[in-house]
Amino acid sequence: MDAVEVDATNLATRELNDRLRDLMLSGVEKVVLRNVCGQRYIGTRLYTPEHRRMDIEIYGTPGNDLAAFLFGHNIRVHANAQDGVGNTMDHGEVVVEGRAGDVLGFSMRGGQIYVRDGVGYRTALHMKEYEDKKPVVVIGGTSQDFLGEYMAGGIVIVLGLGGKPHKGNFLGTGMHGGVIYLRGTVDKTQVGSQVEVSPLNDADRAIVDHYVSEFILRFPELGLTKEDILKEEFIRLSPKSKRPYVKLYA
Amino acid sequence: MKSFVFPEFHIIRDEAKCGQCRGCERQCAFGTHTYDPVQDRLISDDYKCAGCQRCVVFCPKNAIEVRPTPSPYRANASWSREKMEDLKKQAETGGVILTGCGNDKPFRIYWDHIVLNASQVTNPSIDPLREPMELRTFLGAKPDIMEVKTDNGDVEIRTKLSPNLVIETPILFSAMSYGAISYNAFRSLATAACRSGTYFNTGEGGLPKEMREKFGKCAIVQVASGRFGIDAEYLNCASAVEIKVGQGAKPGIGGHLPGEKVSAEVASTRMIPAGTDAISPAPHHDIYSIEDLSMLIYALKEATNYEKPISVKIAAVHNFAAIGSGIVRAGADIIAIDGLRGGTGAAPKAIRDNVGIPIELAISSLDRRLRNEGIRNRCSIIAAGGIRCSADIVKAIALGADAVYIGTSALIAMGCNLCQKCNTGKCNWGICTQDPRLAGRLNVDIASQRLSNLLQAWSHEISEMMGGMGINALESLRGNRDHLRGVGLYEWELEVMGIKGAGE
Numbered sequence: 001m002d003a004v005e006v007d008a009t010n011l012a013t014r015e016l017n018d019r020l021r022d023l024m025l026s027g028v029e030k031v032v033l034r035n036v037c038g039q040r041y042i043g044t045r046l047y048t049p050e051h052r053r054m055d056i057e058i059y060g061t062p063g064n065d066l067a068a069f070l071f072g073h074n075i076r077v078h079a080n081a082q083d084g085v086g087n088t089m090d091h092g093e094v095v096v097e098g099r100a101g102d103v104l105g106f107s108m109r110g111g112q113i114y115v116r117d118g119v120g121y122r123t124a125l126h127m128k129e130y131e132d133k134k135p136v137v138v139i140g141g142t143s144q145d146f147l148g149e150y151m152a153g154g155i156v157i158v159l160g161l162g163g164k165p166h167k168g169n170f171l172g173t174g175m176h177g178g179v180i181y182l183r184g185t186v187d188k189t190q191v192g193s194q195v196e197v198s199p200l201n202d203a204d205r206a207i208v209d210h211y212v213s214e215f216i217l218r219f220p221e222l223g224l225t226k227e228d229i230l231k232e233e234f235i236r237l238s239p240k241s242k243r244p245y246v247k248l249y250a
Numbered sequence: 251m252k253s254f255v256f257p258e259f260h261i262i263r264d265e266a267k268c269g270q271c272r273g274c275e276r277q278c279a280f281g282t283h284t285y286d287p288v289q290d291r292l293i294s295d296d297y298k299c300a301g302c303q304r305c306v307v308f309c310p311k312n313a314i315e316v317r318p319t320p321s322p323y324r325a326n327a328s329w330s331r332e333k334m335e336d337l338k339k340q341a342e343t344g345g346v347i348l349t350g351c352g353n354d355k356p357f358r359i360y361w362d363h364i365v366l367n368a369s370q371v372t373n374p375s376i377d378p379l380r381e382p383m384e385l386r387t388f389l390g391a392k393p394d395i396m397e398v399k400t401d402n403g404d405v406e407i408r409t410k411l412s413p414n415l416v417i418e419t420p421i422l423f424s425a426m427s428y429g430a431i432s433y434n435a436f437r438s439l440a441t442a443a444c445r446s447g448t449y450f451n452t453g454e455g456g457l458p459k460e461m462r463e464k465f466g467k468c469a470i471v472q473v474a475s476g477r478f479g480i481d482a483e484y485l486n487c488a489s490a491v492e493i494k495v496g497q498g499a500k501p502g503i504g505g506h507l508p509g510e511k512v513s514a515e516v517a518s519t520r521m522i523p524a525g526t527d528a529i530s531p532a533p534h535h536d537i538y539s540i541e542d543l544s545m546l547i548y549a550l551k552e553a554t555n556y557e558k559p560i561s562v563k564i565a566a567v568h569n570f571a572a573i574g575s576g577i578v579r580a581g582a583d584i585i586a587i588d589g590l591r592g593g594t595g596a597a598p599k600a601i602r603d604n605v606g607i608p609i610e611l612a613i614s615s616l617d618r619r620l621r622n623e624g625i626r627n628r629c630s631i632i633a634a635g636g637i638r639c640s641a642d643i644v645k646a647i648a649l650g651a652d653a654v655y656i657g658t659s660a661l662i663a664m665g666c667n668l669c670q671k672c673n674t675g676k677c678n679w680g681i682c683t684q685d686p687r688l689a690g691r692l693n694v695d696i697a698s699q700r701l702s703n704l705l706q707a708w709s710h711e712i713s714e715m716m717g718g719m720g721i722n723a724l725e726s727l728r729g730n731r732d733h734l735r736g737v738g739l740y741e742w743e744l745e746v747m748g749i750k751g752a753g754e
Contacts, residue, residue, distance in 0.1 A: 044552040047553065084545070126477065126531065128477075130517075250345035250346060
């Protein structure tokens with residue numbers, strides 16, 4: 001089936017999402033949104049008990065909470081994204097051909113987010129995992145402060161492409177699960193006190209290898225090969241304890 | 251280290267009555283009673299006793315008595331026994347004192363200083379056994395103006411109405427999560443709510459999948475800072491969604507369910523790995539302002555296709571009425587406020603006993619604030635924290651609430667004796683535990699019947715009190731402070747509640 005085009009010019013958030021929901025319920029599986037300008041919650045209202053799926057392409061800049069509570073859909077943004085991408089997302093995929101704002105992947109429990117450039121503060125905040133659900137966030141650029149704060153599960157990979165150093169501080173503050181892989185190095189002072197920094201083992205390398213391949217597949221415009229990215233060393237940030245509060249009480 | 255703390259309870263066993271059946275030994279998860287085969291008698295260790303009275307109730311020979319011990323210390327108004335012993339426990343462990351249930355300190359209980367009106371001579375009282383009494387309540391936003399079209403006697407509402415919850419009695423079960431309470435206790439609340447035409451609140455521990463079809467229609471599901479067990483399916487199976495910002499027992503702090511309590515079933519409902527700590531951070535990390543709250547409210551409205559009312563629960567604290575106004579303007583359909591005496595499964599005692607304000611004062615300030623701003627119709631108010639009887643509910647509604655949440659009262663109906671050991675996970679009554687042996691003690695049929703009985707009894711009493719006042723619908727009682735008078739209150743307290751002193 002051909003993609004259905006929707007012109008989002010002058011549509012309010014609710015109107016645009018009404019339109020998307022109606023299209024999904026009428027059986028449309030592919031939608032291209034043009035002239036998106038700040039409309040929020042794209043993808044959020046697309047839950048159906050029968051678990052319908054939709055591919056959404058976005059031209060223009062989507063507003064906050066893109067893909068919040070996302071339930072299995074695929075979203076590609078041909079531009080930057082704002083704050084709250086993938087808030088409490090359950091499964092599906094979001095690809096951002098640009099940079100994304102703060103709290104990306106907050107409380108995300110499954111699915112994958114690929115961001116070509118950098119991200120804002122508090123990425124992957126309190127991200128979780130559960131049984132076969134393991135969320136993955138791959139960031140081409142770098143992140144600002146508090147990456148992986150309170151992180152309880154999942155995988156975050158920060159590639160630092162373009163030669164910029166990791167400048168974020170308080171990385172992994174309060175982390176008690178999951179793992180962060182950073183390409184390059186960070187100073188000890190940039191890392192939360194609950195976090196252990198270590199080199200990658202073979203299992204880690206296999207994970208990084210896999211998701212780097214997925215990343216370059218999604219952004220051919222970067223003209224990078226896997227080897228280009230993997231030739232530089234990665235470090236691993238993981239929690240020192242999965243029970244940080246165990247000795248707090250009388 | 252030798253503990254210097256004295257036992258809180260003394261166990262008296264009538265040896266002449268005791269049949270050495272060892273029932274008490276099996277009943278007590280704290281290990282208070284042990285059988286000594288050499289002497290063929292049961293030995294009780296006062297130090298282990300929680301005072302939950304389980305062994306007393308279940309002793310077939312009525313041979314056991316559990317009494318609070320008098321203070322062993324020299325009387326001292328400043329250094330009470332509790333202060334001294336908490337301090338000793340901290341000197342011995344270096345830890346924060348955790349406790350369960352609500353604030354037990356002697357803050358003024360305003361319910362007990364408010365009296366209700368009754369009709370005499372000039373307006374007749376109503377007999378609820380003879381006349382219809384309207385307790386049905388709608389929770390959610392009401393329109394500013396209602397446009398209707400009448401056609402040959404048929405009335406059609408033209409205004410688009412917001413989704414509302416319908417309750418047959420103004421009492422809902424407060425948020426108590428599966429994980430904090432046992433599966434059977436959770437299911438008992440759900441069963442009773444469905445049967446009695448009201449709602450239970452799942453708390454932040456998710457709603458087990460197998461319960462969704464049957465009980466989703468009477469569930470309010472919670473979204474708290476930990477975001478446990480939340481996906482589109484969870485949000486959509488319920489009748490309403492509540493954002494938990496705060497809780498009366500522990501305003502301003504988060505919570506954590508220790509890994510020991512995260513069994514395989516609790517883990518699958520919360521969607522986290524079994525045995526890991528479930529940490530609820532103090533704030534929602536995506537809410538730092540009213541605008542942020544609005545963003546989450548609308549995210550949830552979007553996720554549920556604008557079909558369900560969204561509630562925001564906050565603890566009653568200083569200046570909360572202004573925050574309440576912000577919450578309404580942010581788009582909430584219901585505000586739940588939880589007062590100083592709200593219960594909990596676990597909270598630091600320092601917080602539980604010192605933070606927040608009494609619910610009676612809070613209800614009235616919030617209701618007045620919203621009325622003064624002309625936005626009272628845009629949301630309903632559910633009051634929580636310290637509702638003990640039907641008269642408290644009548645007073646809460648006359649002070650401006652639409653309905654009340656009951657938590658502690660519901661637990662007492664199921665068997666809880668407020669021993670305040672909820673945080674240990676060893677609840678002998680099978681309520682606040684994940685130990686299958688203990689949880690199995692709570693029979694869902696019996697416990698849910700006790701809950702439904704309570705709702706029925708209170709509903710009757712509410713009707714009686716309303717009838718006495720000459721009121722036949724809760725609508726006419728709401729915010730009707732003329733029917734309240736204060737006894738033994740200071741001027742400022744009367745002013746905050748907007749009521750007159752008795753005799754005026």
